[in-house]
Each structure stands twice: as C-alpha cells, then as structure tokens.
Amino acid sequence: xxxxxxxxxxxxxxxxxxxxxxxxxxxxxxxxxxxxxxxxxxxxxxxxxxxxxxxxxxxxxxxxxxxxxxxxxxxxxxxxxxxxxxxxxxxxxxxxxxxxxxxxxxxxxxxxxxxxxxxxxxxxxxxxxxxxxxxxxxxxxxxxxxxxxxxxxxxxxxxxxxxxxxxxxxxxxxxxxxxxxxxxxxxxxxxxxxxxxxxxxxxxxxxxxxxxxxxxxxxxxxxxxxxxxxxxxxxxxxxxxxxxxxxxxxxxxxxxxxxxxxxxxxxxxxxxxxxxxxxxxxxxxx
Numbered sequence: 315x316x317x318x319x320x321x322x323x324x325x326x327x328x329x330x331x332x333x334x335x336x337x338x339x340x341x342x343x344x345x346x347x348x349x350x351x352x353x354x355x356x357x358x359x360x361x362x363x364x365x366x367x368x369x370x371x372x373x374x375x376x377x378x379x380x381x382x383x384x385x386x387x388x389x390x391x392x393x394x395x396x397x398x399x400x401x402x403x404x405x406x407x408x409x410x411x412x413x414x415x416x417x418x419x420x421x422x423x424x425x426x427x428x429x430x431x432x433x434x435x436x437x438x439x440x441x442x443x444x445x446x447x448x449x450x451x452x453x454x455x456x457x458x459x460x461x462x463x464x465x466x467x468x469x470x471x472x473x474x475x476x477x478x479x480x481x482x483x484x485x486x487x488x489x490x491x492x493x494x495x496x497x498x499x500x501x502x503x504x505x506x507x508x509x510x511x512x513x514x515x516x517x518x519x520x521x522x523x524x525x526x527x528x529x530x531x532x533x534x535x536x537x538x539x540x541x542x543x544x545x546x547x548x549x550x551x552x553x554x555x556x557x558x559x560x561x562x563x564x565x566x567x568x569x570x571x572x573x574x575x576x577x578x579x580x581x582x583x584x585x586x587x588x589x590x591x592x593x594x595x596x597x598x599x600x
Contacts (some may be wrong), residue, residue: 315549317542317544317545317548318541318545318549318556320541321512321537321538321545321557322337322560322561323543323560323564323565324534324538324541324555325534325542325557326408326559326560326561326568327529327534327564327565327568328346328404328530328534328565328566329395329399329403329404329405329407329408329565329569330346330565330568330569330573331334331526331529331530331588332396332399332530333399333400333404333443333535333573334522334526334573335516335517335526335527335530335560336396336400337515338516338519338523339511339516339517340510340511340592341393341399341400342393342396342397342501342504342505342510342564343399343505343510343511343512344396344504344530345388345392345393345396345501345515346498346501346502347392347485347514347517347531348392348531348534348535349388349392349494349497349498349501349535350470350531351531351532351535352494352531352532352534352535352536353491353494353495353498353535353536353538353540354536354537354542355489355532355536355537355540356401356487356536357382357424357491359487359540360485360487360488360491364486365487367494368488368583369485369488369491369492370557372484372492373489376480376484377492377571379476379479380480380489380492380493380496381492381493381496382413382476382497383473383476383480383489383493383496383497384492384493384494384496384497384498384499385477385496385497385500386469386470386472386473386528387469387470387473387496387497388401388493388494388497388500388501389497389504390466390469391467391469391470391473392466392497393460394462394463394466394469394500395411395463395466395467395470396555397459397462398410398411398459398460398462398463398466401457401458401459402457402458402459402460402463402547402564403459403464403569403573403577404448404564404565404568404573404575405562405565405569405570405575405581406448406459406460406463406581407459407460407462407463407535408561408562408566409488409562409565409566409581409584409585409588410445410449410460410463410467410563410567410588411444411463411466411467411470412465412467412558412559412561412562412588412589412592413441413444413467413588413592414467414468414470414471414474414592415437415441415443415471415555415558415559415591415592415595415596416437416438416441416445416557416588416591416595417449417467417471417590418471418474418475418595419434419436419437419438419467419595420471421468421471421472421476421485424530425475427475427584429479431598432598433595433597433598434594434595434598436591436594437591437592437593437594437595437596437597437598438588438589438595439589440588440591440594440596441487441587441591441592442509442591443465443584443586443587443589443591444583444584444586444588444589444590444591445588446584446586447580447581447583447584447587448580448585448588449464449584450578450583451464454531465567471474473583476527477489479519479524480500486543486546487540487543488516490539490543491598497510512594514527525551539544541555547556553570555596556593558592559589559592559593559596560589562585562588562589563585563589566581566585568584570587597599
C-alpha cells in the first residue's frame with residue numbers, strides 16, 4: 315500500500331507542480347529533461363540490480379515495440395499532456411488524460427484484441443459522458459488545451475495497447491529504460507528540428523523552480539515509476555491501476571488548494587463519471 319500511495323501522490327501532483335514552470339520553459343523541453351533525469355534514475359537502478367544482461371537479451375520484435383512505445387508515450391502523450399497543462403487548467407488536463415482506460419477499450423475493440431461486454435460498454439458510455447462535462451462540450455465550447463489533453467489520452471491509450479504486446483518475460487524496469495531512451499531520442503530530434511530551446515536554465519532560475527524540477531524529474535519520472543512497478547507486483551495490475559482512477563480527484567483538489575483553480579459543478583460530475591467509467595472498463599476486463 316505504501317508504494318501505491320507514493321505513486322498516487324507523485325502522479326497526481328505532476329500537473330499542479332509543473333504548471334508554474336511553464337511560464338518560463340517550453341512544455342516539450344520540460345518533458346525532455348523530466349524523462350532524461352528520470353531515465354537516469356531507472357538506468358542506475360537496473361544496472362545495480364541486473365547489470366546489462368536484460369538489455370542485451372532484447373531481440374528484434376521487442377525492440378521495435380519498445381521503440382514505438384517510447385515515441386507514443388514520451389514524444390507524443392507526455393509532450394501533449396504537458397502542453398495541455400500550459401493551455402488549460404491543471405485539473406482539467408489531469409482528468410481528461412486519465413480517461414485513457416476508456417480509450418484503451420475503444421482501440422482494443424476496434425483492433426479486435428478485446429471483446430466487449432456489458433461492464434465495458436457501460437464504462438464507455440459513462441466515460442464519454444464524463445469527458446463531455448469535463449471538457450466543456452456540453453456548452454458547445456472546448457479550449458485548445460483540452461484538445462491537447464484528449465489527443466494525449468488517446469496516445470497514452472495506444473501506448474498501453476502496445477505495452478500489452480511486449481513479452482511478459484521482459485523486466486518492467488528494462489522496458490521503461492529502453493522506451494525512455496527511444497522516446498527521448500525522437501523528442502530531442504524534434505526539439506532540434508523545430509528550433510525550440512533545449513536549455514534547462516529556467517528550471518534552475520530560482521530555488522522554487524529548482525525544487526519543482528527536482529520533484530518532477532527524480533520524483534515523478536524516476537521514483538514514481540519504480541514504486542508503480544512494485545505496486546503492480548504486490549497488488550496486481552488491476553488494483554495498482556486504480557492510481558489512474560484516483561488521480562483526477564487528487565489532482566483536482568491539489569489544483570484548487572495550490573493553484574486557486576475554480577472548478578464548476580459540471581466538472582465535478584464529469585470527474586465522477588469519467589473515473590467510474592474507467593473503473594467499469596477495468597472491472598469488465600479483469
């Protein structure tokens with residue numbers, strides 16, 4: 315339970331902690347340095363525990379899948395989520411993004427890798443209704459940041475589907491280290507090609523910024539991934555994945571307390587529907 319709580323706190327606070335930094339640093343640059351530092355933490359952990367054996371053992375199909383996972387997760391999903399945090403409220407970005415279990419079901423059903431049942435269909439309907447309320451579509455308006463969050467959620471859902479195809483014999487830390495490296499290489503190439511600033515200087519411009527950067531890099535993108543892996547091993551994948559259903563509520567409360575965000579009744583209703591829909595989809599697939 316300790317690993318679960320630590321993971322929840324880190325994951326749920328990412329949007330709230332990162333939002334103040336986005337006034338001085340590009341969202342994609344922040345994503346790059348966040349996962350670069352986190353990847354170093356995971357790499358050191360892997361080498362101390364297993365050496366290079368698990369990396370050397372990887373073969374063609376697994377490497378291709380891990381490369382795709384890195385591109386879809388870091389270069390797309392996480393970069394788009396960080397952009398969404400800059401352009402909309404932290405609470406909205408977190409809640410929309412965490413609808414990914416519902417989108418995973420949609421992608422899996424369309425690709426024929428997962429069959430529908432009553433719980434999953436009800437979860438899909440509940441999740442979609444929640445997204446309408448949270449995104450503001452019920453008022454026939456939607457802001458740019460929310461669009462980024464929706465695309466990020468879809469990309470993360472695709473990453474999840476790809477992750478299911480990686481051999482169960484591959485160590486989870488090895489998976490993270492390799493796909494981190496792949497995603498960072500593609501993101502670095504994009505940053506260079508687009509002329510975006512790569513300097514991490516804004517992250518150390520003040521003691522507050524440095525503390526937030528340290529929290530995001532070593533904490534959210536490093537330690538939290540390790541505790542999440544340990545939580546999966548000790549609690550099972552379904553129980554550990556409850557992190558993504560509790561995250562929207564925790565992130566929204568943190569956004570209200572620390573960022574002063576004002577959330578409407580339709581937003582809270584949508585949050586409940588989205589989380590409930592994700593839970594139904596996961597229960598239906600257990």
